[in-house]
Amino acid sequence: QQPVQSPQAVILREGEDAVINCSSSKALYSVHWYRQKHGEAPVFLMILLKGGEQKGHDKISASFNEKKQQSSLYLTASQLSYSGTYFCGTGISNFNKFYFGSGTKLNVKP
């Protein structure tokens, strides 16, 4: 039931792009994305609801493919402040249930 994220970790130089993937074995109602800095609380980034929408937030955007039960988070022209662990969370269709993935650790270096 827990979604699977890939890659588990990625190292970037400032200005490079990254893609983080999230896939589920269950039919999805929604996908959420959060970022957590070391030792801090997760911070909400965005929600995507079924309908195949894409959302953007400055240079961070995401897509949701309902049929494939997948979402991808796109980080373009990465900044040092993007470092942290990114979690996807999936809302399940037909049930009011929600599960977090195990996270992708992103390290942006100067």
Next chain:
Amino acid sequence: DGGITQSPKYLFRKEGQNVTLSCEQNLNHDAMYWYRQDPGQGLRLIYYSQIVNDFQKGDIAEGYSVSREKKESFPLTVTSAQKNPTAFYLCASSRTGEVRNQPQHFGDGTRLSIL
């Protein structure tokens, strides 16, 4: 400013002891949640409450108990039955209990260790 306050920030438990983690929110949210996070892992749901005086077990409720007597407060007790309590505990809230389409707001967490 509205938010979620967790206390204490660090907590140590002796063998056979019950300990209680505090979580208070002033966001006027209906739903509250407790998660456990182990090093390098994701968040696992312990308990959640959609309204006052009601709560449900999550995926890893054994060894934990909660109460929801007030809308603002959702304390978590880690009982002696929880044999491996060392973890980072996060409390969260959302405006409604429809968790699939509501963003969750998190507190700063409590780090619990065994003495």
